[in-house]
Amino acid sequence: MPIDDINRTLARTINVGPDYGAQAEQGWTVPFGARTLDLITDAGFSAVRLCLCWAAHTGDGHRIDPAMLEAVAEAADLAEERGLALVLSNFLDPELIADPPAHLDRLLSITDQVARRFADRPDSLVLEAFAEPREALDPRWNDYVRRMLTVLRAADPTRAVIIGPESYNNQRTLPRLELPADDANLIVTVHQYWPITFTMQGEEWLGQTPFGDPRSWLGNTWDGTADQRAELTAGFDAIAAWATTAHRPIFLGEFGTTDHADLESRVRWTAFNRELAEERGFSWGAWSFGPTFPLYDQSAGAWNQPLLKALGL
Numbered sequence: 220m221p222i223d224d225i226n227r228t229l230a231r232t233i234n235v236g237p238d239y240g241a242q243a244e245q246g247w248t249v250p251f252g253a254r255t256l257d258l259i260t261d262a263g264f265s266a267v268r269l270c271l272c273w274a275a276h277t278g279d280g281h282r283i284d285p286a287m288l289e290a291v292a293e294a295a296d297l298a299e300e301r302g303l304a305l306v307l308s309n310f311l312d313p314e315l316i317a318d319p320p321a322h323l324d325r326l327l328s329i330t331d332q333v334a335r336r337f338a339d340r341p342d343s344l345v346l347e348a349f350a351e352p353r354e355a356l357d358p359r360w361n362d363y364v365r366r367m368l369t370v371l372r373a374a375d376p377t378r379a380v381i382i383g384p385e386s387y388n389n390q391r392t393l394p395r396l397e398l399p400a401d402d403a404n405l406i407v408t409v410h411q412y413w414p415i416t417f418t419m420q421g422e423e424w425l426g427q428t429p430f431g432d433p434r435s436w437l438g439n440t441w442d443g444t445a446d447q448r449a450e451l452t453a454g455f456d457a458i459a460a461w462a463t464t465a466h467r468p469i470f471l472g473e474f475g476t477t478d479h480a481d482l483e484s485r486v487r488w489t490a491f492n493r494e495l496a497e498e499r500g501f502s503w504g505a506w507s508f509g510p511t512f513p514l515y516d517q518s519a520g521a522w523n524q525p526l527l528k529a530l531g532l
Contacts, residue, residue, distance in 0.1 A: 421479030475506035
């Protein structure tokens, strides 16, 4: 399937962090299985981005726990049965972020094992090499992208692979992203949480930021003023211009708002970002099923209907 067609299968993606028992997965993940996928399918999403802490499930010789691989394979079966595309994202490796050279071998081993395990899957399964590179990984990112793709292509030459720029997949760093010109099966991802003083208000896990303490942002609204809309439009236009020049499809892999923000503002912001993405032919991935920035309230057993409507569902 052509890469643009594969990207279109990700048109309406929801992000899910599955709980497979690792300490690194605690606090932001959910139990995952057929019921979750049924809810997602019935809501009208076309795909799931599964945020997988592969590094937390590796042992001696960087071998991924076979039980983890089987659990993800079962998830792939369930998604395929429901007609959902599936992104397997290599997600959250603090050790790699802090000391990339010390953990490069593990990263490449994970890349190889995952690529080989899922090489026989249909085109609707997409691999994301590593999500949100940052900090010490930033100056090495283009080299590591090249290394990961070399390993991955030896195992699966034509699989659609998602790659994003450095600094948490920030669109402002797209011009620094280097991709092999001879690999046509790449989708470029960016993540959009701007302005963070609105989308991340009250999220204390951020700590101190260049914009201050997230607790001080509580009460910020997004009213859809002309200036607010112009700011976001300019950002999306810059992404589209880069994509046109680079001849790469775009997946807005994450966008979303904390539930500390008022619902009316969240709805306005979500709808506007979704519209900007779709007008430019970007697929998108809403963050998240839950429990962070939740679209689905597990205690109530119900979707946040105003946010689903803002997503066009």
